[in-house]
Amino acid sequence: MVMTDEQIVARAQAGDREAFGEIVRRWQRRIFALAYGMLGSAEEANDVAQETFFSAYRNLQSFRGEAKVSSWLHRIAVNQCITRQRRQKVRRESPLDAETVLGETQIASVTHAESPARHAEGRACAKDVRQAVGSLPPELRQIVLMKEFEEMTFQEIADALELPLSTVKTRLYTALKQLRMKLEKHAATETVE
């Protein structure tokens, strides 16, 4: 019988190092994918994955099982990614910088009616999406990642973040609207070029 993540973590908390290794084996690819989705660099994604599991191992005793293990790991990984992005921003080396300067005023200038929405979004490549997601405010980006990468339900996100269900939906709705505008803007720029 396959043990659940929570059972394995309980064993790891009791001192079983092999058990935590199983958690790493189960989740390293997803954590890497999440980090790669946010950062766009395999090396950095690998660093984030290692730091995530190292941090999780150090804080193993603080995990009380209130959230799913996957949510716990994803949250650590997202925080690691955000920290890296901030550092990159300070160093002005982040590829997200160019996208980040696209403020809401610029994006708002693109009207819904004139943009070929579906065509533009269909052409958006992974890099565009990554940049667009990276430019979202952290509270919106977190919910997008939990929904699209972790495939959590709204209720699970609400429970994990201790937010009202309606707040989660409102934030995701706002995030989708902003992402739509960013992607349309990008597509329009490409068309002009």
Added chain:
Amino acid sequence: MNHSMNTPRDCERSEDLLAYLYREATASERKSFEQHLTQCSACREEHVAFGGVREAFAGWRDESFREAASFYPFTEKQRIEKRSALVAVREFFRLAPVWLQASGAIAALVVCALAASALVNADARREQNRIAFSTSSREPQRDAAPTVDAPSQKHYTQQEVDELIADRVQRGIETYREQAARGSATTIVAKDADRKSSAPDSAASSVSTDAKENGARRRSRTTTTPVGARERQTTVARRSNDDGVPRLSDLLDVVN
């Protein structure tokens, strides 16, 4: 309220739109929102647009997972190795050419037939608190304890074996005596510890102590030839089995 005049910002059903988009609406909510979509152009347009954003997400997510799979090839290999045998067999029959599938199936049938044949011919019996299992080609080595007879095959108890041996020895002795009476000065004395049917020759025979150790059914024999300096004295007790039952061939060698 005219829904068709709604814009995305003032339509109150944005949350329902998300539940519908992510397939988390109940059947009744779904039906209700589908009806709303026919009336609200804003929600309809937004539903299409958000669907496009989700498609873009899918490409982004897939690329990330592809990169992860290439970065952790060992993990991927491990995942493949952990597939169940059933999945592996299914994969074999899905991917292998027809001739290989047929060969595999025939080989499997042959193996099964051989295994079934071996089981049919197998002979399992209980011996001294353990199960002896053998095929028909080999006779199991039996211990001294009485065996539980298989329904289809006659087995001898230890007592029966002892009696058979004693009879055979007795006949050999008598034959030898007859030969000795015809001209030889050789005598032979044999003693049966259990049956005591023949009178022991106290001067020339000795009895082993197996009877004390193993009970009345166990026996040993000492056959002595007093001719000359007893050069043919041979002890055959404890020659073959731990329980002291001599080999019949050894006994016959002695008496002959």
